[in-house]
Amino acid sequence: MSEAQVISLGCRLNISESEQIRAMLAKESDLVVVNSCAVTSEAVRQTRQAIRRARRANPDARLLVTGCAADIEREQLAAMPEVDGLVANTQKLDARAWNVPAEAPPVPQDRTRAFIAIQNGCDHACTFCVIPQGRGASRSLTIAQVLSEVERHLDHGAPEIVLTGVDVTSWGHDLPGAPPLGELVRAVIDSFPQLKRLRMSSLDGIEIDPLLFELFASEERVMPHLHLSLQHGHDLILKRMKRRHLRGDAVELVRRLKEQRPEIAIGADLIAGFPTESEEHHAANLSIIAELGIVHGHIFPYSPRPGTPAARMPQVERQTVKRRAAELRAATSQARDEWLASLVDKPHTVLAERDGTGYTPHFARVALPDSTPAGSLVTMTPTKHGNGLLE
Template sequence: MSVEVVTLGCRMNLAESERIRGMLAGETDTVVVNSCAVTAEAVRHTRQAIRKARKARPDARLLVTGCAAEIEREAIAAMPEVDGLVANAAKLDPRAWNASASAPTSTSAHTRAFVAVQNGCDHACTFCVIPQGRGPSRSIGVADVLRAVEADLARGAAEIVLTGVDLTSWGHDLGEERLGRLVTAILDAFPTLARLRLSSLDGIEIDPVLEERIAHEPRVMPHVHLSLQHGHDLILKRMKRRHLRGDAVALVERLRASRPGIAIGADLIAGFPTETSDHHAANLSAVRDLAIVHGHIFPYSPRPGTPAARMPQVEHETIRTRAAELRAAVAQERARWLAGLVGTPLSVLAERDGTGHSPEFARVRLPTGTRPGTIVTITPTRIEEGLLA
């Protein structure tokens, strides 16, 4: 049987899994679990994926990489289903897999390509364990990024998504470079590239050139996902974030003034240690004030070795309730937003499952027979099961 790569977690893992799949294309009967450890729940899902993979393919070689394999190394290695671990820092090195150095970095055509341009993180958010799994921030140079984009375009990608653990820190280790410079280089090098999308951004690190591209460049998708984390300044300070609520509000106001249809997404944590009902109310109001329509809601869970794990904890049931309320608030904003798109012609990139995404990242059901990878104009007339149709 062929190589199977099971991906959990972030878009960074998605991009890396594609490269791992390419490097192992010549192997047989191998399963790789590319794990996540951002929360305790993510580690639980990793364990479930390992057990499920072993049950489905009892004779395969099963290898685990990713953040859970780094942070929970001893526990993951002790699982009877696991044959070996590959260090997170080495997972894009063919030698770590005993693969040829000339192995391809991808084997399949795709409609949307994830290009990892940065890895690791230099910040010390009190809740986050990812720097332990990913190490310090490292940027991929412009020339290497352009080569990767060129290869993905040659394989048929109609949209490029730039990803990173801390994407907006790209270039800090390259001197005076900033992410806006990289975005400009890609747009200049590939004038036929129709769509460039950015994964999660730290709003306080968005440089003036990047903000200008997001606000005014039609080929940069009108969709910004902010690493917001919370809507109350005191909790943001206890998280050791570098922005305040007002910074996010001001950024979104500027972007909407220049590009009124821009869609806002955000990561939000429910039940951070010391969070009171008033703090939670500020989180809920941030969803409304910023009109967050793409929400990633994380119930807080203490991670080993982090300062937040030593702070006074919120009761588990309270965390679950607050997370549900945040999800409901986002769902309300999203429903209102989708209703506003009904009757509006949308440029939709067709994918392989019969749906596609608009520039704002609204998911749209497509007419039967629409060819994947094509960009078609759809004017939705209704909403069905959360999709425009």
């Protein structure tokens, strides 16, 4: 190996952090870093699988593990014979943890979309979630720090900026004056007229402030794509999850947004088979897909995580959890197919990726000609759709 290899699993925040780790380790060789995820038991399984695969591909390299699983599953991962060491999740962006110079120069991201982590950690205590154990309390970058990061990526030619974090809508709560997220987004839009596309990562709908709502509703450079940290469609389950919103809050938010910006695409995280979930609760979870028009669905079969209150609640039988997850996936797939059909024969501005596809402003995936340069913005009018793609 001529340079360090960084393998990223899990969320967009991990993607952003992996790019920073890659920059810090640019001069290192014979090193593999697995930036792990622990949000579900399946994520931990995939982390272990990635570690074993990386060791087979690089038998002589030093293999280090960081990320949430490196804290939450520390003893189990440390016992793996493939692992040479662990770097604590809270220290993974500290050059000293990797024994490299702190002044290691940043490098441009090898991506068409630049992910900027505007905050980290979470102050909430959802009963199913283990992430605060691996990420700690919410910490925000200042507006000046975010603007500096945006400028750096724009200077490297990034056509789209994605603002991400663990609990993005909690940004600013720990800063002087507790500025709302909308204030940061407004600052980015006003400071960089050359910025073509600004996309938001997953948001807690109940914390979308009035200014951020208005930017989603009316600012063309804020992409018409809202991904909600929804989790469920039944109020009782939401209360048992210790979420801060009810079903009606999400319905009203989406109704108001679509009233002002009809083309906005809705995404959402939904958990299948949460403890105590009945068939009635599951039916409500299914029905919210159609009611909100969820076309970007992230479906998670519930799995008990260590040390969480939900792990001590009455569990739903695993086969039932799997069936309900499959039904949720089928419902979101149908909603997505109907939505894609509505986009056929209409022109769309598409940001080209490196795999021969690209994304519209509302995050519909489009097949592009092989000659399309990665990072370019092209106008395309699809004539058909299939397998989740416009063509």
